[in-house]
Amino acid sequence: MNRVVITGAGTINALGHNVPQTLEAMREGQCGIGPLEFRDVDRLAITIGGQVKGFEAEGRFNRQQIALYDRFTQFTLEAAKEAIGQSGLEFVGDLAARSGVVFGTAGGGVSTWDDNYRAVYEEGKNRVHPFVVPKLMNNSAASHVSMEYNLKGPSFTVSTACASSNHAMAQAFMMVRSGMAPAMVTGGSESMLCFGGVKAWEGLRVMSRDACRPFSANRNGMVQGEGAGVFVFEELEHAKKRGAEILAEVIGYSMSSDASDIVMPSKQGAARAISGAMKDAGVNPEQVGYINAHGTGTAANDKTECAAVADAFGPHADNLMISSTKSMHGHLIGGTGAVELLACIMALRDGVIAPTIGYEEPDPECALDAVPNVARETKVEVALSNAFAFGGLNAVLALRKAP
Amino acid sequence: MDIKNTVIGIIAEQAVLEPNDVKMDSTLESLGIDSLGLVESIFAIEEAFDITVPFNANDPSESDFDISSVASIVAGIEKLVKEQS
Incomplete structure (x- = not known):
């Protein structure tokens, strides 16, 4: 391959x-x-x-x-x-x-x-x-x-x-x-x-x-x-x-269908896509430092997504950063994963994690490190980008720092 | 227009029940109406009475519109019809 x-x-x-x-x-x-x-x-x-x-x-x-x-x-x-x-x-x-x-x-x-x-x-x-x-x-x-x-x-x-x-x-x-x-x-x-x-x-x-x-x-x-x-x-x-500048490497992906509800997200469907992307990329959960979340800001998505991340990562969920840049650019619907991939590239190439802005109160149902309000400088080896659609169709990409 | 019977009719249609089977102390959950059914019912109610119902599915409890039972929904609609007519 x-x-x-x-x-x-x-x-x-x-x-x-x-x-x-x-x-x-x-x-x-x-x-x-x-x-x-x-x-x-x-x-x-x-x-x-x-x-x-x-x-x-x-x-x-x-x-x-x-x-x-x-x-x-x-x-x-x-x-x-x-x-x-x-x-x-x-x-x-x-x-x-x-x-x-x-x-x-x-x-x-x-x-x-x-x-x-x-x-x-x-x-x-x-x-x-x-x-x-x-x-x-x-x-x-x-x-x-x-x-x-x-x-x-x-x-x-x-x-x-x-x-x-x-x-x-x-x-x-x-x-x-x-x-x-x-x-x-x-x-x-x-x-x-x-x-x-x-x-x-x-x-x-x-x-x-x-x-x-x-x-x-x-x-x-x-x-x-x-x-x-x-x-x-x-x-x-x-x-x-040809000596091209490499921004990042794409190392894996996974797609899944919830097969359950036309609008309500499913923890299992999301978790399967997240785990599948890591498996396809051949990385361990511990290697993932950043997830660009689907993070829509709805009650249903965010708690389901956090539960899915917790399931897929186990204890490492508490060590990784997960931010939603939708707080800044809004939800671009069918274009959103593309703009959000830029945040993954920035994390891997520049060592800058985009924040989740507008974050005001911790939610016990979203008890992960959402990188609230202020960007963070730190090195990341592998990043994931989540997308969970209406209709229960999920796709997660895995990226690594440029070789 | 009889507000109570119209609201019950809309809820009954959504629940695929006879209006007689919808009691004032029924909850949407007990009638088998899920979040999509709720949003559809509110739309039908807004259309029937030409009102705007302040309801955000992200946080039903904060929406200043009580959906805990059929009675509370009817009371809320009666208030809105009065305010918005």
């Missing part, structure tokens, strides 16, 4: 328009969550989110591109530009033929659906733009990245709600590890912060009106975010041969 390393990273999210800005914000424990700004926000009960501000499509893309790029595709293309640029890879010949794109998204072009439903239902129009379908389809981001960078290998989009990005990156990892592809562009994107997108989430009654406070006893729900995270996964020898 081949070893798989990350040679490029890119992002845009509420904390920053690129990786350095985002990591700086995570180090500083900054909060990217604030008042939502879009049409009809006054008709919502939930009016906060981790919205990407100062991002104008005009100036980044031409008129024809904007007609085809939903906001989630725009985010993906910007993040892909940063990631592929950093990797230094140019996809030509055999490399292009065998390398592909696997992205995650839960909703795809939600604001395109929203705008066009509004046009036909509310405004009574009988005609919509000819590119509505190619703009809103869940695979449009993957397709546009493949076209932009000449990636002609296996390419598709994975949609497993809040675990979409982790499932996508697991696919990319498997392809590079097995030798199917020398490199894969992977990650995920989401842009649901529009009237219909937030209105749908409001209905579930799990959203906070004031802040995302994972693991804190006074947490009162999740806060949505938006953005994208994109990575270049590359076979180790391929990367070494």
Whole structure:
């Protein structure tokens, strides 16, 4: 089996328009969550989110591109530009033929659906733009990245709600590890912060009106975010041969299904995914120093996740750090695992653990080291990234410091 | 509109029971209504009375809306209908 390393990273999210800005914000424990700004926000009960501000499509893309790029595709293309640029890879010949794109998204072009439903239902129009379908389809981001960078290998989009990005990156990892592809562009994107997108989430009654406070006893729900995270996964020898900078190594993954409830998480399903990722990576629990939690800030997720970690790690659960950066950038739904992987890279490469901000009161049901409010400097050998989706579909990735 | 009978009708439908089987001292748990069923019932109640029910599934006890029994739900809805009409 081949070893798989990350040679490029890119992002845009509420904390920053690129990786350095985002990591700086995570180090500083900054909060990217604030008042939502879009049409009809006054008709919502939930009016906060981790919205990407100062991002104008005009100036980044031409008129024809904007007609085809939903906001989630725009985010993906910007993040892909940063990631592929950093990797230094140019996809030509055999490399292009065998390398592909696997992205995650839960909703795809939600604001395109929203705008066009509004046009036909509310405004009574009988005609919509000819590119509505190619703009809103869940695979449009993957397709546009493949076209932009000449990636002609296996390419598709994975949609497993809040675990979409982790499932996508697991696919990319498997392809590079097995030798199917020398490199894969992977990650995920989401842009649901529009009237219909937030209105749908409001209905579930799990959203906070004031802040995302994972693991804190006074947490009162999740806060949505938006953005994208994109990575270049590359076979180790391929990367070494060309002298590429290696950000971290991906060493394992695991996927599981709770097979129990459409929204309530299961400790067993989560614990199986966590243990499975360590087993696949060939590491002992004691080697894991940091977990980027799913940590949504809902009552149900956080206590279930902590119980799962306690089960999977035994006594070592008390020695490791587990933080939720959703407290800063919000929950990017299908894109969340991709942005959160950056916190794992920062832990492994820079020895900086991103904090869980908004942490106010310890919860006996979440009695782990959540790295409250302030980042911590410490060396970590192995990190995990958890994602547990609605529908009970779980995906956990394991990473190690660059070889 | 008879608030009590409407609320009982909504809860009975959610529990797949006859309205007669829903007693004022029944709890949602005893009727077999889980968290999703509760959220759906509240939605149906909001639609029926055109009111907003302050309920956060993360912390039902803090939501200033008592869901401990059918009687407490009916009382809460009566209060909200009065306040919001």
